[in-house]
Amino acid sequence: MKFAYRFSNLLGTVYRCGNLNFSRDGNSVISPVGNRVTVFDLKNNRSDTLPLATKYNIKCVGLSPDGRLAIIVDEGGAALLVSLVCRSVLHHFHFKGSVHSVSFSPDGRKFVITKGNIAQMYHAPGKKREFNAFVLDKTYFGPYDETTCIDWTDDSKCFVVGSKDMSTWVFGAERWDNLIYYALSGHKDAIVACFFESNSLDLYSLSQDGALCVWQCDTPPEGLRLKAPRGWKADILQREKEEEEEEDEEGEGNRETTIRGKAVPAEQERVGKVKYSRLAKYFLNKEGDFNNLTAAAYHKKTHLLVTGFASGIFHLHELPEFNLIHSLSISDQRVASVAINSSGDWIAFGCSGLGQLLVWEWQSESYVLKQQGHFNSMVALAYSPDGQYIVTGGDDGKVKVWNTLSGFCFVTLTEHSSGVTGVTFTATGHVIVTSSLDGTVRAYDLHRYRNFRTFTSPRPTQFSCVAVDSSGEIVSAGAQDSFEIFVWSMQTGRLLDVLSGHEGPISGLCFNPMKSILASASWDKTVRLWDMFDSWRTKETLSLTSDVLAVTYRPDGAELAVATLNSQITFWDPENAVQVGSIEGRHDLKTGRKELDKITAKHSAKGKAFTTVCYSADGQNILAGGMSKFVCLYHVREQILVKRFELSCNFSLDAMEEFLNRRKMTEFGNLALIDQDAGEENGVAIPLPGVRKGDMSSRHFKPEIRVTSLRFSPTGRCWAATSTEGLLIFSLDAQMLFDPFELDTSVTPGRIREALRQREFTRAILMAFRLNEKKLAQEALEAVPQNEIEVVSASLPELYVVKVLEFLAASFEESRHLEFYLIWTQKLLMSHGQRLKSRAGQLLPVVQFLQKGLQRHLDDISKLCDWNRYNIQYALAVSKQRGMKRTLEPVDTEEDTDASDEDSLHLLRAAEEEEEGMLV
Template sequence: MKFNYKLHRLCGSAYGNPDASNSSSSGANIVYTSSGNVLLSPVSNRVQVIDLLTHTVRTLSCEARSNIRTIALSPDDRLLIIIDNQNHAMLVNFHRSVVLHRFTFKRSVRSCKFSPCGSYFAVTYGNHIQVWHSPGLRREFAPFVLHRTYTGLGDAVVSIEWSSDSSVIMASSRAGTVRIWTVDTTEGFEPITLSGHKSCSVGAYFEKITQGSGGRIRKVYTVSADGALVSWSCKYSDEDAQDDEQKEFMDASNAALSFFGGASNDFFSSGGGNNDNQTQAQHLVKGTWEVSARHYFHQDTDVTATNFSTANNLLIVGFASGIFGLYELPSMSNIHTLSLSNQVIRTVAINDTGEWLAFGCPSTQQLLVWEWRSETYIIKQRGHAYGMRCMAYSHDGVVVATGGEDGTIKLWNTSSGFCYCTLKSHTAPVTACVFSNSSVVLSSSLDGTVRAHDLHRYRNFRTYTAPTPCQFTSLAVDPSGEVVVAGTMDPFHVYTWSMQNGKLLDILTGHVGPISELKFHPTRGTLASASWDGTVKMWDLYKREGEPESIKHSQDVVCCAFRPDGKQMVTGTIGGLLSVWNTDDCRLICEIDGKRDIAGGRKVNDRMTADSNSSSRYFTSVCYSADGSCVLAGGNSRYVCIYEISQQILVKKFQISFNRSLDGVLDELNSKKLGDGGPIDVNDGSDNDDPDFSANLPGAKRGDDGSRKSRVEVITSQVAFSNTGREWAAVSNEGLHVYSLDDDMIFDPIALTEEITPNAVRTNLRKKKHNVALLISLHLNEFALVREVLEDIPHKSIAHVVRSIGPEHLERLMQFISKCMLDSPHLEFYLQFCLEMLRQHGIHMEKHRSTFMRAFRSMHRSVQIHHDDLKRVCDDNRYTLDFIGDQTQIALEREGSS
């Protein structure tokens, strides 16, 4: 069994943090790539990469120290800068997801942005702006080189904007002022301050530089939180000196020169024909600013996020009420005003083409991408409102169902990573969910119901209840899908229902503690129920002769699981002990002490060290691997462990998250934050820029700031292996972590070089190297050549050749075989190819069914055509033989009678 599992994607949240309500800086920005088809969305301390064309999502392997506050992508999509709430920055190679450099800013950073030329990037530095040189391609010891620090704003800087030629930078502040600087020293220029707002300035943007503007900045738009937009115009002194007659003469001379093929020069501008060589910063020396227009959005709420598409003159505004507005400037025409949510919109983005608008609501972990011309949603994703609690894999491993504290059940596609259905039937937190078959998912809840949902119509078609009100904590379905069982918190009963008619069949009594886990035997009708009373009872639901056999433990049992063949069962107790039992005679096979493996992590309010607090760490969920040789276990800790049963050893240990914004990640707390009353963490996630700021109440010795907020603890609620064995998933407070063996980078040993020719294919065929010849022909992608190679392969070598084909060429090979099969007389030969491909690569096709569906349908169509033809010929032959037989019988009877 392989153990090189890597985090493939983080499902359950497309944007935001798990503790968004406790942090005012939880609304990190979202960024489009240069193509406009890929969206980067920060989730907790990771970055989700969402492809809007293929509707897939992947998670970058790099991980920040704490929740991300801002990200910035270079214009060539080569470098990604990630800055977290603690002002720790990472320089990442975006395409390879490799961390190149780490850096720490000494003051608060709220925004970061690359210049259009890619040579600089600017960050907000408390009340200042810092411009740094962008790292080059050459590896450097310290790639961050400071260019200059810009000052002059009275309060914290909120946003940054660059001019189109990267020579001018503009920043807005909480004081309501906007300040403009030149990146390099410009003779005669003084920084410009625009103060026309009564509240915090949310954003400031340059107008598009038109062809007739001479490369000069004409207008600037500033937006404030109180819903006001101010348009600032810049007038230049050299333009005022030109009168109307000179302008008319200049236009006429330019038209005449262009008619005769000459080059036109502006002789009336200062500097003559070299005027176009001046930068926008040099033009600003001669400019004066004034308010040209003032507009209002007329919404009874604050503006929380803005963005501006310079190429399309489109302004997008997000409000605290969940409404957004799309305006066309400079006319301020309202194109759309729609309500997306009832929560605050913290960030908005628009791609370069101006077609797709992206919105992020951190309090609901909601991400929306909207196409405003067609008024349709491209993506609409939302996580569980109060966290994820349980999960279950479908039998084919393609769908994952998750239950949340908000009472909803979400269905996730493991190939794309998106939620495609949300079932809202429960009114209380969902405690367990399980698939009955590929089309039915059942869930239990604290509202006292067990509900069955149809995955074809996406509705609740049956509800199971108990005679008396109770809270269900566990759920299981027998392998045949006929019996549903659920355990309760109180009165410690196990209820059984018929799946077909919903009638209550039996109530299993005998436990004296809450039922923590229910599992059916894979091949028999035996039910195992684990309870807090320290026992696991084995019930035979079909015989019910005598009392159930009870397996006693020294401590409360919190989890159990059967091996896929049903010969073993593993149980976990609150002491961190995993016990393996023989299911035939209930004999103890071995015990694995995992208390030291899962121990670690000290919470902020703990009065003891992590080593002394290890008694509270134990496994709450276990499951067997697909081959039954290993056990995957997770619990109220940041670790997930894989144990080998026969050797009783720890094979590998995974840490779910390194996010220091969560509680229980660090084993040792910072001694500077230890007060008289215990550990304190005053400035964590705070927006205050003063490093000496203290939120302690006057006279208070315990560091009490009056708030009663608690940090989210990193724990694992449930773990599960996929039936294919290629991946496993864990439910934590951050979402659904999917770890997979499948690597996105596919190694292809044959490239298109000068040696890859049809002659090379035939040479390998003469040498009987059929697998190499097939690979080369697939690279050349010529149908006649591929058919020649396929029909030259001996029948006994088909299995070996198919085994040598990697997943990167499998889809094309299926297409070629389906095309060759249509008019080929070698039907059995190609059917053997189809059979071997399903045998060798069936699991991979099932996992990536969306990729192979088109080729599989084409291959199925070819087989179906031959099947129909053969059926028609056989039917005709059968009727012909019947007719000949009847005629022969009649002739024999006539001869006999005569």
């Protein structure tokens, strides 16, 4: 089995903090999710998280005008220059301070960042490789408080910066003679956003109290003139000017002054300094001080202004007339970020309080995208049997179903009134069963998205886990407070039995995949095996040395893995109740040190353990995770650590640092402990008397990194983990992996193509799969004529049949040659099915991978066929009705027309009833 699992995607988190951006074509939204960036492709309905991460949560993202580069800055001031084309980091940089915003100039040559009370302009990286991609050009001073926002003119000659000191500053990007800087005042609160008008120096400024000021400039952009150079530069330019005048034979005309090689008309020399005047002042906020303006965006071509408020309301206005177009509420939390796409049709909203991302088409008043993660942390996850869907449950009481191909949540189930503790699929994949702390176990139908069964106990209890047997007929759930296991019938919903015997809370349940035997784990240091067909009796009791936290069966049911509180994973033979192995995982877990811990990470690891375990699809390996940022992959037979995966490198989360940060140490001890004891009261920062700066209701919350659930995909190609960061997907990166299979020097691409020309298809396929190149294998398989597939597939050795099946399963997700690959799959299974039965356990992931691709095509084609069948039935019914009318009499009046419509409806209903009878 390959272990080249790499980070693939992040689900369950769509927006955390920072600013939203649209791509250049306007079809994708770029959203910061913690310390990562996710690109939501709205046109193709896919989400993709870039394989890069910053050390802290992302504060701001700036896109280049051509959409190829992005500057990502985190809360600590560290920046990444990222290529969005190849999805890789090109350069690292540190701005030595917290950066609030970053913006490229429209010509792409420079970018400006706001840091503290200054603005810094850098030369933007070019297309050629450079030693230093970020070169500081100028530093602009002026504001007395933190700078908040940036906007450029269309010609990249000037930019405007807003500040918390209620002033707006216009700076020149060049050394203009009539504009060095210009300060605008008139607001009574911090500036949230400022925008230039299209092809003009006129601008709009918006403050936190909802005030909009319209500023008019008396000078057009062409009226800006460069400052005359002095010293040796002036001598060089004068010499160049004299040489140009000698070459210029047309000396007549208006007198012109040349500065830096540019001609400026004489009339512009007499132009004075640039001046601004306020034309109007409008007020957006009509609900008082509690509803502050939090975000704004302006589309210059359509003159559309979008403003978001702390109450979740947003307004659409047309400027400069200030005409209200829309005023709607999208949430009950503050709108943290707003963005408009290039065409001005779609508006993106980000709400950090709910982790919500919305894309609204304002003209049709409809949602293009509406996604929201779990409000609190995720607790449980489960894969569908074919690997197409993932279901997650969270502490917020919601159950969400995610599509693994698109990365989007397509249904949210909200029937639970308390935190969800366990989720699972039935064997058919059409039913989801969940347990909750509200005392109910619910079954949901994925066809109609409804709760069709609710299982309850005779007396109120909190359920901590849930399990369903392989037939889907028996549902069991473990109680957290009564230490009992309840068993229900899925068909009738009746309580079948209550299993008693444990003396502590039930921590985990798992059914044997091959038999109706239930394994229950408890804090009473035992694992009990219950026989569902033998009067619900305890078959065996496995005694352990510590509290049991998790239990799981191997996919073939021949082995049982148990995780205990002393950081051990023990393996048992369930038939003979004999322990067959154990793994000591305390040193592999590597827990971190919390910010307020008074002990080292080495000592704190003594109280940590694995809280979730999961077998791989072939049963040879096991994944384990817990209160740590690491997930450990062990080989079961050898009992060794194969690989350790780091889920996050985000230091904005707690328990990430292994050692104490010496910069936080003072002569009085840890600075975090001192600040907590002296400067805070119940988590609220205490300011000086009479000072009202900042949010008085703010809370210092730093979530701790942990892994709550792990699952391998049934296909064996990927595994998922629910953590503080969200739902992380790790998959096999086949593009970067070179895995030759029985390779020797005689196997080359040239010999493969030569064998194809000689029509030796079996030899060409064998060599292609030895070289293990995807394109060569595709070329070899597709070169086989359709009428010879059966002969070639029968001549393949058994070892290569598995390789070909894996390739076909992967091809179903990408290729359009559906019928051709289906014929290959059918002939291979018909020819080698009997011989492969002996390796059923190892082949199960491959077969499920095949099923996943086939099921996806089946769903897409069946929807299309149902729609086409309905249209054909309707057309036949209408044509039949018209033929009957022609034989009777022509239709002249409106009554006859209405009657004909009723007849067609009757015929259509009759056709539908006849079809339903045939289906039944």
